[in-house]
Amino acid sequence: MKIITAKQYLSEKEDYSTSQTMLEDIDESVLEIIKQVKQYGDKALFQYTKQFDGADLTNLRVTDEEFKEAEKQVSDDFLSALKQAKANITEFHQVQKEHSWFVNKENGIMLGQKVTPLQKAGIYIPGGKAAYPSSVLMNAIPAKLAGVENIIITTPPLSDGTINPHVLAAARVAGADAVYKVGGAQAIAALAYGTETIEKVSKIVGPGNAYVARAKKWVFGDVAIDMIAGPSEICIVADETAPPAYVAADLLSQAEHDESAKPICITMKSKLAEKILLEVEKQTAELERKEIIQQSLKQNGRIILAENESEAFELVNEIAPEHLQLMIQNPSEKLHYVKNAGAVFLGNYSPEPLGDYFAGPNHTLPTSGTAKFSSPLGVYDFVKKSSIISYSSEALKEASDTIINLANTEGLTAHANSVQIRKEGSYEKLQD
Amino acid sequence: MKIITAKQYLSEKEDYSTSQTMLEDIDESVLEIIKQVKQYGDKALFQYTKQFDGADLTNLRVTDEEFKEAEKQVSDDFLSALKQAKANITEFHQVQKEHSWFVNKENGIMLGQKVTPLQKAGIYIPGGKAAYPSSVLMNAIPAKLAGVENIIITTPPLSDGTINPHVLAAARVAGADAVYKVGGAQAIAALAYGTETIEKVSKIVGPGNAYVARAKKWVFGDVAIDMIAGPSEICIVADETAPPAYVAADLLSQAEHDESAKPICITMKSKLAEKILLEVEKQTAELERKEIIQQSLKQNGRIILAENESEAFELVNEIAPEHLQLMIQNPSEKLHYVKNAGAVFLGNYSPEPLGDYFAGPNHTLPTSGTAKFSSPLGVYDFVKKSSIISYSSEALKEASDTIINLANTEGLTAHANSVQIRKEGSYEKLQD
Numbered sequence: 001m002k003i004i005t006a007k008q009y010l011s012e013k014e015d016y017s018t019s020q021t022m023l024e025d026i027d028e029s030v031l032e033i034i035k036q037v038k039q040y041g042d043k044a045l046f047q048y049t050k051q052f053d054g055a056d057l058t059n060l061r062v063t064d065e066e067f068k069e070a071e072k073q074v075s076d077d078f079l080s081a082l083k084q085a086k087a088n089i090t091e092f093h094q095v096q097k098e099h100s101w102f103v104n105k106e107n108g109i110m111l112g113q114k115v116t117p118l119q120k121a122g123i124y125i126p127g128g129k130a131a132y133p134s135s136v137l138m139n140a141i142p143a144k145l146a147g148v149e150n151i152i153i154t155t156p157p158l159s160d161g162t163i164n165p166h167v168l169a170a171a172r173v174a175g176a177d178a179v180y181k182v183g184g185a186q187a188i189a190a191l192a193y194g195t196e197t198i199e200k201v202s203k204i205v206g207p208g209n210a211y212v213a214r215a216k217k218w219v220f221g222d223v224a225i226d227m228i229a230g231p232s233e234i235c236i237v238a239d240e241t242a243p244p245a246y247v248a249a250d251l252l253s254q255a256e257h258d259e260s261a262k263p264i265c266i267t268m269k270s271k272l273a274e275k276i277l278l279e280v281e282k283q284t285a286e287l288e289r290k291e292i293i294q295q296s297l298k299q300n301g302r303i304i305l306a307e308n309e310s311e312a313f314e315l316v317n318e319i320a321p322e323h324l325q326l327m328i329q330n331p332s333e334k335l336h337y338v339k340n341a342g343a344v345f346l347g348n349y350s351p352e353p354l355g356d357y358f359a360g361p362n363h364t365l366p367t368s369g370t371a372k373f374s375s376p377l378g379v380y381d382f383v384k385k386s387s388i389i390s391y392s393s394e395a396l397k398e399a400s401d402t403i404i405n406l407a408n409t410e411g412l413t414a415h416a417n418s419v420q421i422r423k424e425g426s427y428e429k430l431q432d
Numbered sequence: 433m434k435i436i437t438a439k440q441y442l443s444e445k446e447d448y449s450t451s452q453t454m455l456e457d458i459d460e461s462v463l464e465i466i467k468q469v470k471q472y473g474d475k476a477l478f479q480y481t482k483q484f485d486g487a488d489l490t491n492l493r494v495t496d497e498e499f500k501e502a503e504k505q506v507s508d509d510f511l512s513a514l515k516q517a518k519a520n521i522t523e524f525h526q527v528q529k530e531h532s533w534f535v536n537k538e539n540g541i542m543l544g545q546k547v548t549p550l551q552k553a554g555i556y557i558p559g560g561k562a563a564y565p566s567s568v569l570m571n572a573i574p575a576k577l578a579g580v581e582n583i584i585i586t587t588p589p590l591s592d593g594t595i596n597p598h599v600l601a602a603a604r605v606a607g608a609d610a611v612y613k614v615g616g617a618q619a620i621a622a623l624a625y626g627t628e629t630i631e632k633v634s635k636i637v638g639p640g641n642a643y644v645a646r647a648k649k650w651v652f653g654d655v656a657i658d659m660i661a662g663p664s665e666i667c668i669v670a671d672e673t674a675p676p677a678y679v680a681a682d683l684l685s686q687a688e689h690d691e692s693a694k695p696i697c698i699t700m701k702s703k704l705a706e707k708i709l710l711e712v713e714k715q716t717a718e719l720e721r722k723e724i725i726q727q728s729l730k731q732n733g734r735i736i737l738a739e740n741e742s743e744a745f746e747l748v749n750e751i752a753p754e755h756l757q758l759m760i761q762n763p764s765e766k767l768h769y770v771k772n773a774g775a776v777f778l779g780n781y782s783p784e785p786l787g788d789y790f791a792g793p794n795h796t797l798p799t800s801g802t803a804k805f806s807s808p809l810g811v812y813d814f815v816k817k818s819s820i821i822s823y824s825s826e827a828l829k830e831a832s833d834t835i836i837n838l839a840n841t842e843g844l845t846a847h848a849n850s851v852q853i854r855k856e857g858s859y860e861k862l863q864d
Contacts, residue, residue, distance in 0.1 A: 203805050387793030403785055417715070
């Protein structure tokens with residue numbers, strides 16, 4: 001982890017910036033996997049699951065017995081924690097629900113916007129040794145609240161063919177309709193195009209490795225996706241009221257995700273920067289995942305010295321961090337300076353893990369600067385809108401010259417004709 | 433145009449279905465264009481504009497003089513039609529505006545969702561011989577209402593270096609901040625990555641040809657896009673109350689877009705089907721764009737005979753049409769059967785062109801069945817949300833065991849530590 005100036009940060013940031021516009025090494029494999037799954041369905045899924053996960057399955061869908069077994073294996077404390085988290089997530093996301101609206105205007109005109117849930121949604125949950133029950137809740141609960149009829153989870157099995165019991169318990173608590181034992185690009189292909197066992201969904205959400213992310217980019221357009229997730233990031237703006245030990249702990253919680261995670265602190269006080277640096281070193285030594293943390297800190301850990309708070313917020317908006325902690329005086333009064341951030345944590349007692357697990361807002365957040373144009377996952381991700389237009393004969397007649405003018409200007413004379421024929425009002429009905 | 437059953441339609445629909453997951457012939461060119469624009473900026477834009485549009489430009493940005501000249505060239509009737517359309521579009525889209533919200537809970541907890549406009553948006557408008565001033569309004573007005581600071585339009589010039597005056601007039605009426613003379617994949621690359629003249633934007637919207645659509649798919653993730661637009665479609669559900677001449681005129685208004693446009697009618701009455709077919713033939717003969725229309729009808733025109741209304745609506749939801757017209761008795765009472773459609777037009781006096789130009793709802797709609805998961809373009813496309821989390825020391829203490837349990841379950845012990853260290857409450861501040 002090193003201390004640099006804002007200017008230095010911006011110049012090195014250029015090199016950071018990722019790009020979606022190159023064929024990647026893995027594209028060939030990803031496209032081949034998608035092709036095989038489209039062609040051979042379940043058969044391809046069984047084969048890839050054997051090849052990549054070492055599991056020789058005969059059944060993709062998790063059975064009721066497996067769910068029951070899983071629930072026995074998890075502790076009561078864990079189940080109760082899960083349920084508390086669910087209650088908070090539900091409470092927050094309920095406010096996001098959107099409703100259809102209709103407006104009646106003069107002349108028998110009615111306009112509106114109809115909100116309809118997606119019928120089927122697929123959630124990808126990473127598997128293997130790590131288990132992410134919190135991601136199950138964060139992805140499934142908004143879908144459920146939106147009214148999605150069919151919520152499907154896919155997650156890769158361990159080599160013995162089992163799924164982590166905490167993930168299965170979370171799937172039950174969240175109300176998912178089915179869990180399938182399949183991971184990687186093959187799971188994304190199955191969700192996008194369907195197989196004998198797995199139904200094609202309308203939208204795929206959830207985190208995953210490079211293969212999963214790239215497969216999501218490829219199927220995008222045939223099916224909706226949440227986002228193409230990049231490395232996780234935190235940006236902490238700290239002033240003299242921020243305890244260095246807290247700042248350090250939060251940077252390290254980000255760093256432990258993986259080597260490419262980005263822990264960044266912006267401060268106006270060089271003395272604070274040094275204290276944080278010392279704390280980072282001290283705490284790292286005590287942490288289980290210190291190898292990963294050290295790599296992340298070395299490659300991406302930065303403490304940036306800003307001239308003043310205004311420069312700090314400029315930098316924040318340029319970085320557009322996934323997680324932003326404002327550990328400064330009167331943070332809520334400074335909130336209007338924040339234009340681009342996935343989630344904003346205010347004060348010294350709102351560390352990122354509070355949001356990751358418990359507070360209620362979603363932990364699926366836009367990464368790699370995409371907070372400039374993306375939102376946290378929400379109920380709005382699982383509904384879509386239809387516009388409604390209803391005109392009376394009289395209202396259309398009144399509007400007809402304007403419509404005909406605009407259609408003719410665009411050279412679309414059959415468009416003009418569709419209005420003209422009604423303006424003239426001569427028609428026969430079937431019963432005439 | 434042919435008459436078939438619902439079953440026949442569904443079996444031939446399989447062949448229709450497009451896919452995003454293949455490398456396309458044009459991908460090589462598209463990726464090369466993006467690479468050149470990233471590397472050479474304006475210079476590449478000038479070169480491609482010469483190569484593809486035949487225009488040898490020295491200046492990309494439309495000047496004030498050019499705008500003034502354009503306004504002289506368009507008729508007063510057109511300008512007035514544009515302004516009426518603008519008023520209706522504004523009135524409808526204003527209802528879509530979202531607002532930030534904050535909730536105070538017990539124990540000093542505050543949660544919220546902050547809504548912020550995108551800072552910069554780019555709109556692609558197709559050019560050449562056709563001109564689409566209506567698309568300018570439909571894309572720019574929601575961006576303006578959302579509060580986007582910088583709205584940029586790109587559109588390819590004619591070979592003499594000019595832009596269609598109707599498009600320029602619409603850009604002024606809609607309040608766009610700049611218009612640049614560049615089209616194709618090179619325009620998408622410029623908007624996504626920026627050049628000396630064109631600023632990088634956060635989101636690219638608007639229709640375009642295959643190169644534009646594919647370039648949008650490639651830059652997606654580095655920048656937001658609205659959708660990957662496919663061929664335009666209409667689906668008309670008609671019963672005996674629908675005048676065959678009107679149904680035919682509306683099918684033809686769709687067919688004139690291009691050869692791949694899909695005009696579909698679903699009816700329960702075979703006699704009506706025949707009458708519509710006759711009307712289609714009769715009217716086609718009179719229309720300017722009859723060659724395009726005949727191709728579209730031949731390839732994609734279908735009148736589908738449904739057993740009953742329930743089968744008709746099942747088919748509608750499977751097709752998920754861009755435009756749906758319900759020319760049936762009491763159409764608004766049937767609206768709840770519609771799950772998937774971009775825009776729904778009710779009754780005999782709400783033809784699609786009314787929505788294309790005038791009524792107020794957006795004409796940028798999900799195509800090719802993507803209405804299963806996508807919405808019309810709206811104000812919501814030009815804002816994004818940030819979650820806000822603020823906990824007091826007391827509230828965090830109360831939640832800490834739950835958070836620590838969940839973090840440890842996921843093996844993320846540094847996450848647990850960030851809460852633990854605050855629970856213990858021992859820290860020193862900088863000033864201590």
